[in-house]
Amino acid sequence: MxxxxxxxxxxxxxxxxxxxxxxxxxxxxxxxxxxxxxxxxxxxxxxxxxxxxxxxxxxxxxxxxxxxxxxxxxxxxxxxxxxxxxxxxxxxxxxxxxxxxxxxxxxxxxxxxxxxxxxxxxxxxxxxxxxxxxxxxxxxxxxxxxxxxxxxxxxxxxxxxxxxxxxxxESLPVYQRKATMLDAFCHAAESFWSVNSTEDSREDAAEAIRLVLKYADSYLANEKDGNAQMLLAANIAGKAINVTQTTAGHAMAYKITTLYGLSHGHAVALVVDSLWPYMAAHTENCIDPRGEAYLKTMFEELAKVCGCDSVEASIEKYQNWFAALDLERPTLQNAGQLDLLTHSVNPVRLKNNPVQLTEETLEELYRQILRVQA
The missing domain is CATH 3.40.50.1970 (Rossmann fold)
Structure with missing residues (x-):
């Protein structure tokens, strides 16, 4: 139905x-x-x-x-x-x-x-x-x-x-507003680049991304229209994820959430902040059956959805947006935490990711995602 x-x-x-x-x-x-x-x-x-x-x-x-x-x-x-x-x-x-x-x-x-x-x-x-x-x-x-x-x-x-x-x-705290907004955006972005994406799911994901970016300020200001449009964006992103499932952004975020006590959307956004540029720079490791050429085109299309004229510009736009939200970046305390994080990742979710991520790559990404203790 x-x-x-x-x-x-x-x-x-x-x-x-x-x-x-x-x-x-x-x-x-x-x-x-x-x-x-x-x-x-x-x-x-x-x-x-x-x-x-x-x-x-x-x-x-x-x-x-x-x-x-x-x-x-x-x-x-x-x-x-x-x-x-x-x-x-x-x-x-x-x-x-x-x-x-x-x-x-x-x-x-x-x-x-x-x-x-x-x-x-x-x-x-x-x-x-x-x-x-x-x-x-x-x-x-x-x-x-x-x-x-x-x-x-x-x-x-x-x-x-x-x-x-x-x-x-209306009663949502500011932190929860930021985290849930980021969760909706990351759902849509991950769905867009998932190996399970379809033409219809990408259309839904694109619409959700446009809504999140357009109404982010209004939503954070707790305006009625912003609240209404963010509800709609989250629902449309959910429809896209229902088709494609999530990818490495979520798979890598779950242990960050529990280990550091972050909200789910906050943790996922931290991961995407490093995952997106890594994947765009390593399309040669494509595991999407549609091939590397498709993958490159997909990242270019995603950039246009974000209102940018290049892949690099779309990544920079996201990173600047995320940084402006001024959310905590937890500190990686020791090698034990790094090992725990690396081995917590669900391999099934990695199969949905368009770029292969080895254990060594996961370690590298977690070092970028988290602050490394001096």
Missing amino acids: EQTIIEATTMEVQLKEVFEQHSTRQVLFVLGASFRKQKLYGRLLELMKTAGVGCTEFSDFQPNPKYESVVAGIEALRAHHCDFIIAAGGGSAMDVAKCIKLFSEMDLTKNCLEQEIVENALPLLAIPTTAGTGSEATRFAVIYYQGNKQSVAHPSCVPGWVLMEPELL
């Missing part, structure tokens, strides 16, 4: 129609605790009441949600006979709701992660409260089982509807 965008200004009419189309009787409302402070929360409850739809709220999850939280959500879904899911919040709420949908018809006495996913028609609507992850547009979810990260992916967990409300971004 093609994803439908619902505007907050017409929410009452559109969402009531959706409920009627699906004969909705009871909603499982998966929401982050802070969402209850938003005006939209009250509007949604009133809308459901007016439409004669019951509501079961579920907030029993934390950042980096656990498998057990998903099971608890499914138990709530079943106990209250919910036939529709609404997810409101950041990536954690989205991930929990997606997995509740995917696992909803499974045998809970067995590990759902080991069972075959059977597509179901349980409707899912997403309400993002940040403009960065694009999770509301992707088939991917992450949960933790016995302390280990588990990646789940299936086309049927892409929400059928996304409700966009710029007001939800």
